[in-house]
């Protein structure tokens with residue numbers, strides 16, 4: 356994390372759009388390994404893309420309900436710095452990922468997070484929390500009113516953000532960072548360099 360708001364551009368799958376995110380000033384680039392997404396990448400492709408990511412920018416792998424030893428193996432092979440576990444991973448899965456040396460992001464649907472007790476939340480040892488819509492990568496906005504004042508740890512806002520709405524969302528909730536995927540696409544699963552630039556510029560314009 357830096358002093359400024361952390362920005363992750365997720366679901367990248369081409370060299371050009373990785374370069375666009377890096378050049379725009381994103382802090383992290385995300386690669387979806389979870390099956391069934393229009394953005395899913397293979398380990399071979401991800402490795403090529405990660406090689407383009409300069410040091411200091413987080414290379415995030417997004418996994419969902421995969422055996423944690425497999426996840427750690429893939430992440431090591433690909434050269435990821437960060438694991439975003441986006442399913443029903445357990446407390447011990449997070450511990451395993453951290454022990455293996457990865458920065459960890461616990462991704463949870465905002466509505467599920469709000470139902471958790473303080474004890475349930477505290478059990479997870481992650482570096483960052485990411486709150487998302489119920490269906491990840493769907494472009495569905497999380498209603499800011501449900502979250503205002505209800506998160507008391509370092510957190511990333513995701514879900515339905517776009518260059519046009521991100522300023523208002525950040526001003527309403529003051530998250531430590533933001534994550535976007537479909538809001539910077541020109542078609543489902545197809546990233547758009549101009550939209551990536553606009554998104555980063557919009558976030559950086561917030562005092």
Ligand SMILES: O=C(O)c1ccccc1NCC(=O)[C@H](O)[C@H](O)COP(=O)(O)O
Pocket residue numbers: 365366385387389392393394417418419441487488490491492493494495513514515516534535536537538
């Ligand atoms: O992006 C996907 O298709 C995806 C599939 C399965 C698990 C996670 C996935 N994305 C994770 C992300 O971090 C997305 O950026 C996040 O859900 C926000 O997506 P969007 O609402 O499209 O901006």
